């Protein structure tokens with residue numbers, strides 16, 4: 149079977165079973181990944197209505213083959229590798245278009261350059277582009293799949309994390325014009341050297357006619373001249389530099405760039421341009437110069453036209469933010485752009501929010517889709533209806549005149565249409581929206597941020613931002629440490645270590661972790677009320693909560709003969725799952741070896757109590773000095789679990805390791821591991837610190853700034869005595885928010901505009917003063933309390949505590965904002 153035999157007309161290519169939108173028009177590519185096997189979801193997809201499947205011969209065991217015969221009207225295409233087939237199909241699709249295609253790679257800025265170029269070129273071309281940062285082995289084929297006859301330009305980004313990946317992406321993007329943004333350290337671990345990484349990325353351009361790059365990156369420059377030219381001798385190289393090099397020849401392929409204040413000048417043989425920069429930070433400047441040089445290369449030479457387009461450039465927020473809103477609502481803020489591919493992603497995210505019954509979508513006109521208007525809105529109407537949206541609000545003249553595409557469908561949601569954002573805000577009673585998730589998605593020109601601002605719950609300027617992509621990254625890191633044979637339990641106790649239980653649990657459910665664990669029954673109940681249906685273990689089950697536990701299908705941890713009997717007396721009928729904790733050295737909760745014979749006798753008499761798992765906890769997994777005791781605990785645990793297994797006649801799931809344990813003793817992973825703090829961004833063993841990404845950023849704002857003379861004092865009890873003339877800022881955060889009082893008087897530091905500023909005087913209940921003398925900070929500026937600039941571990945070290953206490957100490961009055969990059 150070859151990929152040619154596949155019908156290309158199946159409208160949607162789907163690689164993630166959770167993202168099927170129009171099942172009967174989709175083909176599902178079953179891909180085997182590190183953690184999931186797409187073949188496992190075929191039954192589920194068949195039920196949803198998918199009929200076309202691409203499956204891998206090596207994955208087809210007899211069981212699966214037998215299952216497939218139960219789906220007579222489904223079509224299975226057997227190939228060696230579904231991913232390769234997807235990539236081949238995408239390359240074939242690409243080969244049908246003879247239009248310019250811009251291909252972008254590099255370490256940073258790919259997505260911004262892509263988004264900005266499409267903003268800048270929108271009036272001149274009908275553009276197909278990658279949604280968000282779809283730049284992976286799977287993302288690139290799906291992006292290129294969007295190309296259709298109406299497009300006159302493609303802009304796609306390609307990213308790689310290992311050698312040999314670009315080779316697969318080259319024929320799919322097959323750029324005519326390339327941009328190599330820059331080279332940094334991201335993903336260095338996958339490569340032997342920086343040069344190897346550059347060389348691999350350059351493979352994207354082996355067929356390109358033109359390549360734009362910044363000559364100041366000598367690694368890039370050298371590899372281009374050494375390698376790329378050898379395989380692509382006719383390529384036209386266009387480079388620019390911010391360094392003045394008197395010896396450099398002035399040709400129309402060499403641009404000398406200069407930046408002074410907000411002015412950019414570019415000089416080449418064929419002209420001189422002076423442009424006002426809309427953004428002046430170094431990263432934005434580099435991205436803008438790439439874009440301008442690309443426009444010049446495409447023949448847009450007129451300075452005033454370039455300037456007027458630059459003026460319209462908007463910052464690119466790639467973030468899909470989930471925010472708390474009025475009347476128990478949540479808002480998904482995607483108010484920066486609007487295209488069909490982005491809409492699909494946003495609808496998928498909406499679908500993950502299972503904790504609100506009602507789904508509302510507020511959508512603007514879709515600009516520059518390249519599709520025929522009626523077709524486009526019919527497609528969108530179908531997407532909206534398929535997702536079970538309860539209320540749909542269309543804003544804009546074009547969507548309004550296509551109202552039929554929504555209202556005429558069977559099962560259509562309630563639909564309302566408004567001519568513009570002003571009319572909507574004036575006429576629609578926002579407080580009528582209750583207990584809903586509201587997706588707000590609009591093209592820039594509709595200023596939907598005004599809608600988001602009105603919906604959002606107002607709080608004082610302190611927020612804890614939770615990066616859901618970092619959480620996912622960390623989960624995958626721990627998964628990769630233990631491999632596929634070991635289950636994952638995630639600890640979401642204590643408000644998910646301060647990060648917000650419901651939202652975190654939803655993400656974990658989406659990623660299909662095997663178990664969740666909480667400390668108390670009411671935490672478990674709250675998860676159930678928020679739509680979490682994964683198994684949940686409760687570690688401190690009080691007798692008065694037993695009924696609640698059983699009603700909500702929560703599984704108690706039982707740790708002593710007393711609680712075992714209390715629970716057994718309560719749960720006399722029906723099969724009930726329980727978990728047994730063994731004490732192997734912590735001496736906190738748990739059965740000691742001597743207790744086990746009685747436990748076995750008791751449980752044999754109560755066969756309706758099913759031991760789902762048996763576990764124990766290491767006392768010193770974070771520190772090497774306790775390694776031999778950790779091994780001792782492992783031995784004791786194995787012995788205890790074996791005694792139980794022999795006595796009970798079946799084997800419960802065995803688990804021992806917490807986050808630090810997984811890193812230090814992967815060989816003790818057994819049947820399941822329990823991930824806690826590592827998921828939330830702190831690698832407690834410190835052995836593989838760089839592998840875990842920070843998840844939470846605690847931010848506040850400057851309320852007031854004062855110029856004070858040396859000798860003045862600041863705050864309660866005159867503790868902050870100034871020894872210099874100082875600028876002192878008051879920030880909206882105090883010990884009631886979780887900023888520990890011991891961080892006062894210069895012990896702690898916060899970051900303002902990248903500069904670390906010490907605290908001055910005592911921390912107050914709701915406010916703290918900091919010294920901003922060495923900054924140019926203004927009132928209203930953002931202050932980072934912890935996050936990438938101020939690691940949680942540093943903060944913990946300053947006051948002699950552990951990161952766990954800092955994380956769980958952030959008070960619940962601090963609003964949590966969740967975002968995806």
Ligand SMILES: *Cc1c(COP(=O)(O)O)cnc(C)c1O
Pocket residue numbers: 639764765805806807808822823824825826832
């Ligand atoms: C909290 C907890 C964990 C998680 O520990 P981390 O160090 O945060 O990974 C694991 N097991 C038990 C029993 C716990 O209470």
